[in-house]
Amino acid sequence: MSGRVLVVDDNRVIRQLIRVNLELEGFEVVTAADGAECLKVVHEVRPDVITLDVVMPRLDGLRTAARLRSDARTGRVPIAIISACTRHEVDTGVAAGVDAFLAKPFEPAELVRLVRRLVYGEDPPSMDGRHGAGRAESTRG
Template sequence: MGEQKRILHVEDDGLIQAIVRAALQTKGFEVVCASSGREALEVVSNYSPDLILLDVVMPDMDGLETLERLKGKIDIKRTPVIFMTAGANQKEMEHYRSLGARGIIIKPFNPTRLHEEIGKFL
């Protein structure tokens, strides 16, 4: 894979964070986790991820608001954002893409194939 790719994973569920971190680190990715949208905004000030995995449903600031605020800090054309959500219909997925998301991963996801899903965007 060459240079280690840096992933920012924004997720309020600690178990999902642990699963994603383990799944991606075993494939050679560097993973930094943020437990909220606010924390993600702080992290991107000092960490330049190659890709952001962003939960849609989070307390306080959901993924949609987080994405809007991230646009003021990073160039999402250069740093793909992929939403992770427990369920989305076609209309919601189109809406997420219209906001700038490059992809959507539906939970539950297959941890052994997660690297392949995000690899399409790196």
């Protein structure tokens, strides 16, 4: 079963980049252009993970995260901030209940790993069926 991801970013190109990379890995992706749109569609979409940019018009990512956390229906949905984060934004995000951070620009593989971890837990199977995709086997020679 694939997870559903709500991708929130005011930059259309970044939304599409995230969408394509996650859809290639089997995720269902719904997008929103800012925090206000996110809060409007989140209850219909019922995502397994929400990714938020920080700097957006109307309602920024950190305030959106705080509102999602304060709503009983979305309070437990994992939230990842995908942004060129400053230390202050990371600290504010942690205080708002954000689960993970990914700095822009990001590698698509990092994005996929992060979303998989948030949807499936700490040790998801990789696409080739092996467990512990993030851990290399020790080879001593």
